[in-house]
Amino acid sequence: MSPTNVGGIGLVAEEVHIGKQAPEPLTLEGIRARRAKAGKLDAPTASYSDSDMFKAPQFPDLLSPESAARKPCVLKQAAKHLKKPGLVSLGGGLPSAENFPIERLSMQVPSPAGGFSHTDNLKEVTIGKHDVRDHQGEGVLDLSIALNYGQSIGSAQLLRWVTEHTELVHDPPYADWRCALTIGSTGSLEAAYRMFGDRQRGDGILTEEYSFSTALETAAPLGLRVFGVAMDEQGLLPDKMDELLSAGGARRPRVLYTVPSGQNPTGATQSEQRRRGVYAVCQKHDVFIFEDEPYYFLQMQPYQKGASGSTTGTTTTKPNGGESTTNGDADVEAFLRTLVPSLLSLDTDGRVMRHDSFSKVVVPGARVGWVTASEQVIERYIRHAECCSQGPSGFSQAVLYKLLDEEWGHAGYLRWLAHVRDEYAARRDAILGACEKYLPGRWFLGRRRRRGCLYLWLKVDHTRHPHAASKSLLALEEEIFDSCIDKGVLSCRGSWFAAEYDRPLSGLFFRTTYAAASEAQMAVAIERFGDAVRGSFGI
Template structure:
């Protein structure tokens, strides 16, 4: 018999005669109950975070544990011992202890007594509303000691743990559980200074000089440039309008010839599944499941880079169609999101990289990873002797905004707002493309997520295509576009492997950067430039 609906559990059959009791996924309403049950969070300078407590402990015990990845961790990762001085921080919890140990500067010498920020009220997110009626949040120097807040300048502005502050980390763990609910037991989160840094650390943990990492044929240029000085090459996998092709991934792995390729068989996949940079493609749930199956078949570890995950937009219905209304509830919004690789990861073979860069501010330089405890333990040992932790100032600002002011529900409201804003920008750009771009030589698919619009050029129709290479022709068209007063990115800048043969031409545009009222004019200039290059009749 099922338990009463008021109890936060479910009963799942294991076999015909056995069942286990499973706690339901964490909801927004459950967060305050969990926090109340675990008691007040007290975390001073350099406090060690209790990740299991933040996860609710028993709420994940029904899940399997992650696989071990010792066979892929390289010598650098395996030999790191971490920061021995930070290990002493656990003794700071001892009541009455007087520390003569760690080199933590006294807060009395921090030239900051108070920090105030003005932020939007929940549901009133526009610049105008914030300027006129925004909330002013203030952090004092001794708010923790004075019992005014869980986080203050004294704590945030000092040295901290590589995991990030316990105060903000708790929020990120709850957020991750609400959105993704990883299906294995020993998942952990750890703060980063952004996803590019997280990728750099991940590569240093796994690869050796001469290795290959698989990724989409066109990929985030900085990822390629991060790997290159390590002696690591990116090799492209085919993609379509839905992103990475599982059959192409399987083909590359099944037919890998170490002698011909000059590298051992790849075991790392770097992918941007949602609003992929640069193509704007978004993998459907079915596509992600198929990619994950291929990863299981070949024992591939997945680096899931998801800065655009919450920029999943409303469906595009055409230039003259009515707008699709926003989700009515938080549950509807969460259900509308394509499930992440993390949410499908039964093996613990995914490191998910999240970031505030696209949904709050890039300059905050705060993000976080989610992976198995083994991987996070290795990751933090690198952080503790390199970046140390994200900026304490940024952590304090984000804590005041997200935890104390908005809470989880308010943050989801903000994400819905961002969704609708980007939807409007995308729709303006798509409408302008329909109006101004020459469809005789240009084509595109409406992006479902992210910030980018990927435009294909049928370069074979260019009058000079027989006299110039694709690279030369791309550069010629690019310069003409610049001369017309518009800027787009050349597709060749995003080749995963610049040495591989490419017989297509693309340009990447974005609806995120230009002032809203100038998007249409920019597309018009782009269209004029392409018409000029191809000798087409001007509009």
């Protein structure tokens, strides 16, 4: 019997072009219906007004009854009066900072000028309880502010930074976009599901046929049905999306959840043309988009077989671990040009809610990210956060603000992102090199063109298994998985990521990651994985 093939999907499908369908224009009858619904206009002398009061809300039919019913938090609204000079507050229950038992925090951080070495050129930075009061003009955030109650949108100081970053990187093509800080992408995704999904309406979510397992597990208890779309090496296939949404029958999905860059678990990265195709299908069928992008800045150059090091952008990672980094705005701009445009940057309708996170590129334990969407969508998100999370941790916001704004700045952060990308590119090269050694030729057909993320998606050709006719894919998957554990390697079963649990699997897959293991550990792990597969096949 010949050995099995182990490798990536490896398909390059033709791009699908689906023409944009413009939103329905406002008609005379539509104006009459809108006014009838709004009721009599109550506007006495010198009443305040603006056009937003009379425009139709964006995607009103997509918002859930829960989201539509949320009202502003009256205590949060009262805080706007605190800026009045001389005001003595007996309103909000804000504890006195004098009773905070923390006077100062300090940390050591690497410098962009030193190539982000974690052993050399470290700088100690501190944030005190009353820095703003005691050192006027030298700072805008201290512990007395950061550790007290705040607004659900996040601190103004860090919100300013993420807003500037979003405009710098994505430049959304409409005027009324907004950002709001979050407690990480999982928390913001759960809120978004509840904003746009309702079990009583039978709402559904569209996503990749293999999708982030936590996103699936978040949708399930909310009663949202998940529909999986076929993929190739670039991710979602627009023509398959169009077919599914055009089929009719059961209530079609109202929202697309997608990870366009370095998709978890497959590692697929959508090209600009593919993203435009996906967006056009969503326009055609009036589908809202959740763009989850924790790996956006980890877009790498394609893997080169036998490469001893990886040159992936502004930083060159060398085999000995040293770096040569050239500073300057030109390098930062060159790094940004290597990135595929985001769906947010292509969003002319305001139908994208982008979820960003510091988890994969700074520290996951901070539990801080942010969402970007139209003003109306962000307003609904804030109403949800006011009664659920009240925003991210003050400690995390203070530390991130001090690092990103006061120490690194935007250019320094982008250089850090290029540095992190190159670190992971070296790890990717190491695990693919191990695959070439221990799963050679006929065994491994890996994704040589892999452009990023933290995962390697391995496909086992189950049709060559001696028990293919008598054992299900799930049984074969379990057998190989258990054998891997026995041999001392953990990989993730592909079925854990299947979007539709009640449908047969499309293949036998395993997800591995090169996020943390050393080069030597990855080589041992891949060798053990290969042994487990060979053992199952009786080779």
